[in-house]
Amino acid sequence: MTSQRRIVALYALLTLASIVWIVPVVGAAAIAILPLDQSTKGWWRADPATATLDNFSRVWNGGLSGYAVNSLVIAILSVLITLAVGTLAAYAFARMSFRFKGFVQAMLLTTMIVPVQIILIPLIPWFRTLGLNTGSWQYLGIALVHTAFGAGWSIFMLSSFFEAIPNELIESAKIDGAGAFKAFSAIALPLALPGIVSFIIIDFVFVWNDLLMGLTLLDADHRPITVGLANLNAPQLNQDDLISAGSILAILPPLLLFALLNRYYVKGLFAGAVKG
Structure with a gap:
């Protein structure tokens, strides 16, 4: 049982570390495909319909x-x-x-x-x-x-x-x-x-x-x-x-x-x- 708890704790820790790492990456990707006026309001609040690849070409x-x-x-x-x-x-x-x-x-x-x-x-x-x-x-x-x-x-x-x-x-x-x-x-x-x-x-x-x-x-x-x-x-x-x-x-x-x-x-x- 102790071994199982250690495995669960390890996976929980790794999952938390993955989330901490991936959130900035997701944020950067979201800002990259949004118009500036949308991303400044908070990328998590932006309208997905406004997504564009123009920033990459620019x-x-x-x-x-x-x-x-x-x-x-x-x-x-x-x-x-x-x-x-x-x-x-x-x-x-x-x-x-x-x-x-x-x-x-x-x-x-x-x-x-x-x-x-x-x-x-x-x-x-x-x-x-x-x-x-x-x-x-x-x-x-x-x-x-x-x-x-x-x-x-x-x-x-x-x-x-x-x-x-x-x-x-x-x-x-x-x-x-x-x-x-x-x-x-x-x-x-x-x-x-x-x-x-x-x-x-x-x-x-x-x-x-x-x-x-x-x-x-x-x-x-x-x-x-x-x-x-x-x-x-x-x-x-x-x-x-x-x-x-x-x-x-x-x-x-x-x-x-x-x-x-x-x-x-x-x-x-x-x-x-x-x-x-």
Whole structure:
């Protein structure tokens, strides 16, 4: 009986947490499809017959589309570079021995605890010196910054997956004539796919949600969607309808990515939970 009460209490708590989370989302969605004069009276009082999709087209054609393209370029480029660096480094730390291995790994992991605010201002002169503050080079510049912050997390997350691969598989590949990189690409990467996909989702969401680095390091033509949404929230303008519509549009790419890769993500979480 006690066990049943605990289960009921747990489900009740989870249900309450779900309601607390979903009410703001429902409110934002309702404001996004209502005319401003309706939503200001309280979206729960509005007439459903007045619902419209005009707010989405207005905010998208009003400039948010350009910010969304910038975010996609930044997020995809950042994830690809971080993944390329992180998988190679994680495999090396998990399967190889070399001098100062522990020290280097510890230094890389410290990037997970360094606040981004500390290095932003010192980064600006480096951007200018390297020519990463002009034109499309800004995409590469901020992608490298995201890689610097995401590499430690990728190594920490993926090392356990590479460590769990049986040595016999790697040795068999080497006996068959495969080199170190061939064993890595043909054996290790496919077996670590759940962990890799989990990292892709987490890193994509982190980069997509970035505001501070995009606002500080990029010019007006290359800033991400988070900056575009912040610009809509001007004190002298009442644009709750456009802000809500833009917010709904902004969360669609991460949600779509999660929906497409969900089964791998769940496998990655459970695999990571049982590995030493």
